[in-house]
Ligand SMILES: CC(=O)N[C@H]1[C@@H](OP(=O)(O)OP(=O)(O)OC[C@H]2O[C@@H](n3ccc(=O)[nH]c3=O)[C@H](O)[C@@H]2O)O[C@H](CO)[C@@H](O)[C@@H]1O
């Protein structure tokens with residue numbers, strides 16, 4: 001199993017290209033199930049989750065082809081992925097495939113909308129909480145589906161097709177918003193989603209669905225209205241920049257010092273996290289090509305944060321921010337409100353000398369003047385990268401094991417950081 005070795009102490013200077021967002025790419029790929037024509041996605045990141053989802057989609061009958069190329073500076077550009085679901089050959093999404101990735105459960109919406117039936121295993125994904133699927137079930141039932149849970153599978157049927165309705169989520173859910181929005185595009189009549197997720201990835205999916213012929217208004221606000229159509233057609237869509245990757249590298253520079261241009265990054269996708277970073281003493285400037293992030297030798301100021309749905313501080317940056325706060329000049333409080341078990345990085349950061357204690361949903365971090373490198377274990381995707389950020393600033397060598405988590409969501413992490421002066425390498429065993 002591969003591990004990542006980081007020798008801390010180097011500043012980061014240079015350019016980091018920001019990839020297309022994993023969390024937009026996955027629902028966009030799933031949207032290909034809604035049409036028998038080709039959906040072409042550009043700026044697709046090379047990630048384990050993307051490869052995994054192509055397997056799941058091909059099991060349903062989706063043909064796909066991938067093209068990637070290098071630009072003039074020998075920099076890899078995002079891939080172009082063409083997906084064609086001319087015929088759906090299987091409406092079952094099996095446990096062996098779905099258990100590896102939470103987002104694969106979302107195929108339930110398009111399969112039901114197009115084929116009027118689906119049998120989808122209950123999902124897996126990052127072990128950061130119980131992560132139930134009740135909002136999906138209630139939402140699809142509101143659109144007229146009969147639903148049964150059978151031996152770990154959600155079995156949905158709507159023999160006469162789905163019918164638009166009002167769907168109100170008790171709590172904001174990104175995945176349930178994606179799924180109901182996709183299902184509603186082919187339902188009869190109007191669907192209104194209340195308390196919809198406003199995340200940029202929902203807007204990106206809505207834009208792609210609109211390009212495919214869907215009638216959707218209000219994506220990016222808490223109320224989305226979808227007027228069902230008879231069929232969707234093929235389209236070309238470029239995946240939005242990854243705001244979590246952007247925030248992660250911005251925090252890495254805030255940690256090590258230096259100056260980085262995050263090429264292709266968009267400030268409007270992560271205002272709250274950038275505001276917090278500015279309060280820590282990091283300078284962030286918008287430029288025509290991306291975001292410039294700079295921190296000189298001055299210390300890191302402690303800042304309290306609470307994770308919230310967009311436009312609040314994202315839970316997917318909580319672990320990385322905690323890593324940064326381990327070196328702050330004082331105490332900070334980090335409150336996680338989205339997932340009940342998303343502090344697994346705390347005990348690993350402690351191995352590096354971080355001083356953190358947990359009080360319910362809040363982690364209280366007392367900044368230390370130095371971290372010391374040590375062997376640590378990645379527990380989930382964002383936790384893994386928080387250990388890399390801590391390792392970049394720790395004295396000596398940090399070895400992060402179980403990096404397969406990292407490969408789910410960070411494209412060429414070692415390569416991007418090495419080019420900016422970090423001492424980081426993958427060790428295969
Ligand atoms: C692939 C992808 O895009 N993953 C993101 C997505 O996950 P995901 O879509 O799984 O997360 P949700 O937004 O659905 O989860 C938000 C909260 O709602 C709860 N909930 C959700 C559905 C449901 O039926 N019942 C229920 O109780 C969850 O347990 C959680 O407490 O949004 C999360 C929140 O921004 C991010 O951390 C993940 O990176």
Ligand SMILES: C=C(OP(=O)(O)O)C(=O)O
Pocket residue numbers: 023101102103124125126128316381382409
């Ligand atoms: C939690 C994440 O992914 P998933 O929802 O696929 O587990 C994530 O991207 O941080």
